Amino acid sequence: MTTLRWGLLFMLKYPHVLRRVQAEIDDVIGRGRLPCMADQDNMPYTRATITEVQRVADIVPLSVPHRTTTELQLGGYVIPAGTAILANLTAILNDPKHFPEPEKFRPERHLDERGDFVKNQALIPFSIGEITCTAARWRHQGKENTVTSPVKRLQR
Numbered sequence: 001m002t003t004l005r006w007g008l009l010f011m012l013k014y015p016h017v018l019r020r021v022q023a024e025i026d027d028v029i030g031r032g033r034l035p036c037m038a039d040q041d042n043m044p045y046t047r048a049t050i051t052e053v054q055r056v057a058d059i060v061p062l063s064v065p066h067r068t069t070t071e072l073q074l075g076g077y078v079i080p081a082g083t084a085i086l087a088n089l090t091a092i093l094n095d096p097k098h099f100p101e102p103e104k105f106r107p108e109r110h111l112d113e114r115g116d117f118v119k120n121q122a123l124i125p126f127s128i129g130e131i132t133c134t135a136a137r138w139r140h141q142g143k144e145n146t147v148t149s150p151v152k153r154l155q156r
């Protein structure tokens, strides 16, 4: 819900993005039916927009604390067993190495020169490692796209 709210906010703030998403929805889905997950592959701009909303919304900034079960070495540090570990997702989602001008809301950064969607390995709103968000694995099974549907209903 939080990401959805951020998405609607960005659509209001950047009407040119909303218009491009709407145009793509009109093109690919039309008005006679609801979106389904299979549409995603044919809607790179909408997908890039949702991805950019997730990046900028950054709704779980420090992920969820984990704890080491054994001593380990990481980047030259020895981390004892039982150490609490927080992944700073904000730092990664705003790393200019991966996202130039990270403070800008720019869906195009997730598209290549042909307009195809590109997955950025640093786009990790659901955290990283063995244990991540359970819901992130369901998205492939979903029938209705929760972001596209409300935007579709904003149509004139």
Ligand code: HEM
Binding pocket: 003, 059, 060, 063, 064, 125, 126, 127, 128, 131, 132, 133, 134, 135, 136
């Ligand atoms: C865009 C929305 C969401 C974001 C950005 C998000 C992000 C996260 C993050 C960062 C974690 C911590 C992973 C870790 O342990 O390092 C997590 C865990 C989890 N999330 Fe989400 N989440 C979202 C939506 C949801 C939804 C809708 C559900 C359920 C309906 C959900 C269920 C869970 C569960 C069950 C875990 C615990 C996984 C585990 O410990 O095995 N999440 N989520």
Ligand SMILES: *[C@@H]1O[C@H](CO)[C@@H](O)[C@H](O)[C@H]1NC(C)=O
Binding pocket: 088, 090, 091
């Ligand atoms: C996480 O990273 C951000 C951006 O680099 C930084 O401002 C913030 O202080 C970091 N948080 C923690 C707890 O280190």
